[in-house]
Amino acid sequence: MKREDFPILKNDLIYFDNGATTLKPQVVVDSMIDYYTNYTANAHRGDYDNSLKVDMKYEEVRTKVKNFIHAKSEREIIFTSGATDSLNRIVFGYMKTHLKQGDEVLITKAEHASNVLPWLELEKEIGIVVRYIPLENHLVTMENVEKSITEKVKVISLAHVTNVLGDIRPIAEIGKLCQEKNILLVVDGAQSVPHRKVDVEELEIDFLAFSAHKMLGPTGVGVLYGKENLLEEMKPLEFGGGMNASFASSGEVEYKSLPSRLEAGTPPIAEVIGMGAAIDYLEEIGMDQIHRYEIELKKYFLEKAKEVDKLVIYNPDIESGLIAFNIDGVFSQDTAVYLNHYHICVRAGNHCAKILKEDLFVKNTCRISFYFYNTKEEIDQLITVLKNAKDLFQIVLS
């Protein structure tokens, strides 16, 4: 399935760390090279052909993103440096001026650091209260969401899909509840937008954050989606060129309207163009197709994994392309080092969700995260290597 579009796969490599970042198809790389070799110019500046072309290409991507997540208007799409940047802007550009001491924000212990630390920082700065929705078997249930809501809850901020277990949160139901209760819903889409259809309107999401590099695109660029009325009130965290309409020595400043107001400075033009090419590529395959295929890969893995002794799988029932496992009695990092010997890339660790270990009882796991270019043959190879794990320490300690 399209493997030939990914030059890196010509090497002897099995890449199962797509939760960290994905491989890039040649068309994405080419689109950036094209900008750098054939029409380099700044955006929003020029009166000459190349500059106009850049403007057009850059703004075209905004439209692609808008359609991709089904936003209402281009003004709701802000280019950022990635999910982390987007989440920080939500917290410090919007929440900081709209929440007050004692207001509560609900998150969970399975969130990525990027959806925890900004909130904890804001807690210190202005005295909001960060509370954790209790997890039921590591999962978010509607019952626990409802139970956690008090008069003081103003925001719920959750990953749509977690990077630790790959579980999918009932965002549509939570979105509905948030509407009823006048609570803002912030969704960290870093692990969902690349793998399934995410429709901000259907899910009633107020703010959404995601990164291009986890969905075939380049590093250094991502998206902040916000409902227009919310973004209108968002304070820029950066001030400078490109976002002001006029200013005078008297101190009078007028800022541009959305989205430019929130994109100060020269943007990552090549990266935005690369992200556009990535979205085109994904849409051509189809997000539903990608989602279905990843689930199929996981089922296949689970079936095959029965042949392997001592394999502990922590999330067999979760329908996504992510598998958290350990070889019983082997530290996760040693397993990853062993697999690396066979050019199989998996991630060991606590996956930046450090407080989850308080609940999960296992501190570290190995994580396999599939993408559509992975194959059943690759899984077969992984299974063979896992079956031979009696050699593990021979390899790890040499």
Add this chain to the structure above:
Amino acid sequence: MDPALKRQILLEHYQNPSHHGLVENRDYIKINTNNESCIDNLDIMYKIEDGKIADIRFDGEACAISTSATSIMIDTFLGKTLEEASEILENYENMLNEKEYDEKLLGDLKLYCDISKQPNRKKCAYLPFESFKKVLESQRRNG
């Protein structure tokens, strides 16, 4: 050394490490070694008496290299003065950084002489020594 024998010794230290298990005792200095990779997580506690390393204990979750290195470090350090131990530390650092070092001082720690070829594992082999450095600092501060 024969690679198979070397692996055997390391594996033995990993599976049956020396001085495993912490004690409740205020005479010990306890240090946690969450290394940069944020995976290995060991508590190592040191009892220093009259400038000598009287006891070291450890517990926690870590990879085979970090755990075996901790066990071997403990065997090497026990009974040594802080000066002797810091000389060992210095030579061990030199070995990991591919500089000149005195083999004779290192004992089984020499088993990690090839680890510099695997930069990602070097940190693991160094992990227990990070904690010992903190002990040295705290001793210096307390005069």
